Amino acid sequence: MSATIEQTTPATTPDTSGESRRAVRIGICGLGTVGSGTVNVMARNRDEIAARCGRPVEIVQIGARRDNPACDTSGVDVSREIFDVAANPEVDVLVELIGGTTVARELVLAAIASGKHVVTANKALIAEHGNELFAAAAEKGVTIAYEAAVAGGIPIIKSLREGLVGNRIQWLAGIINGTGNYILTEMREKGRSFEEALRQAQDLGYAEADPTFDVEGIDAAHKLVIMASLAFSMPLAFDKVYTEGISGVSSEDIRYADELGYRIKHLGIARGTEKGVELRVHPTLIPQRRLIANVNGVMNAILVSGDAVGPTLYYGAGAGAEATASAVIADIVDVARTLESRPEERVPLAGVARGSQGGTRVLPMDEVVTSYYLRISAHDKPGVMSQVASICSDQGISIEALIQHEPAEGEALVPVVILTSRAREARLREAVAQIEALDTVEGEVVRIRVEPLG
Amino acid sequence: MSATIEQTTPATTPDTSGESRRAVRIGICGLGTVGSGTVNVMARNRDEIAARCGRPVEIVQIGARRDNPACDTSGVDVSREIFDVAANPEVDVLVELIGGTTVARELVLAAIASGKHVVTANKALIAEHGNELFAAAAEKGVTIAYEAAVAGGIPIIKSLREGLVGNRIQWLAGIINGTGNYILTEMREKGRSFEEALRQAQDLGYAEADPTFDVEGIDAAHKLVIMASLAFSMPLAFDKVYTEGISGVSSEDIRYADELGYRIKHLGIARGTEKGVELRVHPTLIPQRRLIANVNGVMNAILVSGDAVGPTLYYGAGAGAEATASAVIADIVDVARTLESRPEERVPLAGVARGSQGGTRVLPMDEVVTSYYLRISAHDKPGVMSQVASICSDQGISIEALIQHEPAEGEALVPVVILTSRAREARLREAVAQIEALDTVEGEVVRIRVEPLG
Numbered sequence: 001m002s003a004t005i006e007q008t009t010p011a012t013t014p015d016t017s018g019e020s021r022r023a024v025r026i027g028i029c030g031l032g033t034v035g036s037g038t039v040n041v042m043a044r045n046r047d048e049i050a051a052r053c054g055r056p057v058e059i060v061q062i063g064a065r066r067d068n069p070a071c072d073t074s075g076v077d078v079s080r081e082i083f084d085v086a087a088n089p090e091v092d093v094l095v096e097l098i099g100g101t102t103v104a105r106e107l108v109l110a111a112i113a114s115g116k117h118v119v120t121a122n123k124a125l126i127a128e129h130g131n132e133l134f135a136a137a138a139e140k141g142v143t144i145a146y147e148a149a150v151a152g153g154i155p156i157i158k159s160l161r162e163g164l165v166g167n168r169i170q171w172l173a174g175i176i177n178g179t180g181n182y183i184l185t186e187m188r189e190k191g192r193s194f195e196e197a198l199r200q201a202q203d204l205g206y207a208e209a210d211p212t213f214d215v216e217g218i219d220a221a222h223k224l225v226i227m228a229s230l231a232f233s234m235p236l237a238f239d240k241v242y243t244e245g246i247s248g249v250s251s252e253d254i255r256y257a258d259e260l261g262y263r264i265k266h267l268g269i270a271r272g273t274e275k276g277v278e279l280r281v282h283p284t285l286i287p288q289r290r291l292i293a294n295v296n297g298v299m300n301a302i303l304v305s306g307d308a309v310g311p312t313l314y315y316g317a318g319a320g321a322e323a324t325a326s327a328v329i330a331d332i333v334d335v336a337r338t339l340e341s342r343p344e345e346r347v348p349l350a351g352v353a354r355g356s357q358g359g360t361r362v363l364p365m366d367e368v369v370t371s372y373y374l375r376i377s378a379h380d381k382p383g384v385m386s387q388v389a390s391i392c393s394d395q396g397i398s399i400e401a402l403i404q405h406e407p408a409e410g411e412a413l414v415p416v417v418i419l420t421s422r423a424r425e426a427r428l429r430e431a432v433a434q435i436e437a438l439d440t441v442e443g444e445v446v447r448i449r450v451e452p453l454g
Numbered sequence: 455m456s457a458t459i460e461q462t463t464p465a466t467t468p469d470t471s472g473e474s475r476r477a478v479r480i481g482i483c484g485l486g487t488v489g490s491g492t493v494n495v496m497a498r499n500r501d502e503i504a505a506r507c508g509r510p511v512e513i514v515q516i517g518a519r520r521d522n523p524a525c526d527t528s529g530v531d532v533s534r535e536i537f538d539v540a541a542n543p544e545v546d547v548l549v550e551l552i553g554g555t556t557v558a559r560e561l562v563l564a565a566i567a568s569g570k571h572v573v574t575a576n577k578a579l580i581a582e583h584g585n586e587l588f589a590a591a592a593e594k595g596v597t598i599a600y601e602a603a604v605a606g607g608i609p610i611i612k613s614l615r616e617g618l619v620g621n622r623i624q625w626l627a628g629i630i631n632g633t634g635n636y637i638l639t640e641m642r643e644k645g646r647s648f649e650e651a652l653r654q655a656q657d658l659g660y661a662e663a664d665p666t667f668d669v670e671g672i673d674a675a676h677k678l679v680i681m682a683s684l685a686f687s688m689p690l691a692f693d694k695v696y697t698e699g700i701s702g703v704s705s706e707d708i709r710y711a712d713e714l715g716y717r718i719k720h721l722g723i724a725r726g727t728e729k730g731v732e733l734r735v736h737p738t739l740i741p742q743r744r745l746i747a748n749v750n751g752v753m754n755a756i757l758v759s760g761d762a763v764g765p766t767l768y769y770g771a772g773a774g775a776e777a778t779a780s781a782v783i784a785d786i787v788d789v790a791r792t793l794e795s796r797p798e799e800r801v802p803l804a805g806v807a808r809g810s811q812g813g814t815r816v817l818p819m820d821e822v823v824t825s826y827y828l829r830i831s832a833h834d835k836p837g838v839m840s841q842v843a844s845i846c847s848d849q850g851i852s853i854e855a856l857i858q859h860e861p862a863e864g865e866a867l868v869p870v871v872i873l874t875s876r877a878r879e880a881r882l883r884e885a886v887a888q889i890e891a892l893d894t895v896e897g898e899v900v901r902i903r904v905e906p907l908g
Contacts, residue, residue, distance in 0.1 A: 326762040
């Protein structure tokens with residue numbers, strides 16, 4: 001085996017196209033974690049990026065209230081006024097990395113108004129104002145790229161919108177919040193309580209002082225509606241997402257799930273049904289053998305099922321300076337390559353040509369059909385099981401598995417764990433209400449949805 | 455929670471661009487499994503594809519020696535002479551699905567010569583003749599799309615070439631042959647021998663009557679060089695790949711690997727080093743906790759590590775009519791959308807602009823550094839361990855783990871399993887030769903490389 005490729009292959013003949021194209025001029029607004037990561041990676045991989053893009057990509061201006069020692073901005077015009085970047089005629093592409101939905105929205109609209117393309121990592125902005133922003137961009141014939149808004153460095157937007165373009169997406173389910181996945185992983189692997197795991201996540205900088213956004217599923221809901229809009233060619237419908245956090249998940253339930261061959265993950269799920277699209281974020285039992293059930297720590301993964309391709313999975317870092325920068329730069333290169341293209345030659349920002357998007361109905365949770373994990377605290381009396389069973393059967397729910405555990409030390413109550421058949425949420429809710437009303441049952445029934453993801 | 459999205463969002467205003475564009479005319483050559491799958495999926499999802507592409511995509515001609523009852527070609531001009539499609543002025547994009555490297559090469563060159571874009575699922579053609587074909591396409595200003603050539607429906611080419619464009623790829627490792635992965639999975643889960651598992655794969659239609667192509671790693675090598683050329687901006691170097699099959703893997707070794715916390719997978723590995731790029735296909739021990747170690751059956755997965763994004767994984771069906779069609783259609787849409795674009799506005803087919811590709815050196819196996827799993831059949835005499843240990847240390851190889859197993863029923867020989875430290879292949883080979891020469895050791899030493907993939 002010879003060790004080198006000496007013969008200069010045809011592909012290495014002198015460039016005839018790339019060299020002739022002028023540099024694309026980038027303006028970055030926001031110099032926080034992602035902003036500094038983007039500046040650093042663009043500097044470090046400058047030559048590779050230019051070779052792949054077919055033209056140089058240069059940061060000509062940065063708008064930031066303050067400098068960030070994490071990156072070197074020497075040689076770049078830094079303005080303390082981010083709107084300078086939106087107004088700068090020397091900027092072709094404005095990269096919005098300031099976060100939030102108020103100033104960011106105005107900034108993006110200003111950039112669009114001045115005919116600039118926009119790249120953003122802002123999931124809240126796209127999820128809550130995307131419909132308005134996309135329309136404004138379409139009017140001006142510019143694009144808004146938002147790969148970095150979902151699952152950090154994982155190219156999931158590109159995969160959904162381009163890679164799986166031949167498919168009808170049937171459903172997708174994602175671990176799209178690293179903080180929540182870290183907490184659930186710690187609870188399972190180290191037997192920690194939610195509070196302990198959260199505190200540790202905060203100590204490690206994975207969780208904010210106010211963790212609501214992550215642990216209550218709002219962040220995941222933002223990402224879910226963005227993916228769902230592409231998967232089902234529907235408008236962004238953030239206000240229609242059912243959202244349930246993980247603060248109610250106990251290590252006890254994680255242990256019982258294990259016994260039954262399941263893992264508990266915080267999933268964002270979108271599924272197409274005849275009656276509408278399900279949009280829901282909640283803790284979910286997943287069979288242990290599924291690849292996504294084994295995605296641990298702060299990592300993200302999205303499982304996407306298409307009618308032609310079947311199930312596919314995309315895994316990687318969902319956050320972090322350079323992982324997110326990786327997605328920002330991918331968007332910058334896509335925009336840079338097609339800077340002079342006609343709008344219809346670019347990938348449509350909403351996934352479909354204007355006018356082709358439907359006003360898809362979002363299925364109310366009452367109509368959603370799933371299986372359920374139920375944990376009942378019952379007095380160890382004869383008859384309680386038959387009462388529970390008859391309540392379920394009255395609602396057309398059958399019991400697939402039932403485990404009666406030993407009462408905890410000095411506890412009179414017996415934990416009874418049930419896996420139900422698939423049933424409509426409304427019926428399940430009714431059954432649970434009746435079970436809670438039994439005098440042989442104490443307190444609330446713990447309920448966690450189950451998804452086979454098969 | 456309201457159940458519907460009544461407000462017509464801006465994105466649903468009438469189309470102004472898409473409608474004006476004429477249909478893109480597709481010619482398909484080859485009506486086998488993938489060809490019929492492509493025809494079926496394009497018909498089934500016709501409207502979705504047009505909406506996402508921004509223009510209709512129509513199959514105007516099919517070239518096939520014989521019809522395929524698996525798909526309906528009524529209304530399409532079917533020619534028994536595939537070169538008619540390459541010559542047909544009504545065809546914009548020729549889709550090569552005939553396979554092989556002789557006629558297929560001529561067909562693709564003919565299509566390029568007549569100014570057509572080409573979409574192909576032919577891994578052997580790209581791996582062995584890609585440099586020539588890419589140069590011909592570049593000269594004519596047309597593109598060759600080959601997503602379907604690697605890992606079926608998994609959008610790995612798009613992810614490498616576009617999604618991770620901001621990264622320096624450090625290494626990639628893939629389970630890219632479903633037949634081999636099915637065999638190894640059966641061997642591990644059912645304790646079958648290689649021969650039994652192979653026969654079953656043949657009965658199920660996963661393996662050919664002559665399985666050489668799959669089990670000896672040639673198919674994986676084709677896919678590996680295509681991914682490596684994009685990851686490392688190097689010419690396609692199929693003749694430089696080190697290839698080792700799985701026919702030598704025994705269920706015994708799979709069992710011992712399990713004991714040590716590893717799985718044995720047939721991987722295609724490309725790694726960038728200071729001295730050159732490693733290109734190798736061989737059975738590999740992977741830590742069980744790695745996600746890719748849990749990819750079973752006929753499924754494929756590719757783990758890609760970039761300097762900015764870190765490790766990412768892409769999982770899905772690596773073969774099958776509609777899974778492969780999914781990738782073919784993604785390519786068709788990419789080409790259709792940019793049919794009128796200037797070449798430099800398209801993603802460069804070799805991943806980088808012409809002239810930017812290096813003549814990257816491929817590292818000879820002697821220089822590759824890995825850990826090793828060794829299984830030695832030794833006579834149960836004192837001193838043999840110290841002999842082995844001193845031979846290894848003389849070569850600068852330390853022993854990380856050593857398990858001495860009980861001899862098999864009625865066997866005098868003791869199986870000794872060793873995990874070594876990382877060492878250069880040349881030194882490992884020398885150590886193994888010396889161990890095999892010991893009179894306390896019988897037969898050949900089994901050697902399987904170990905990759906942490908961390």
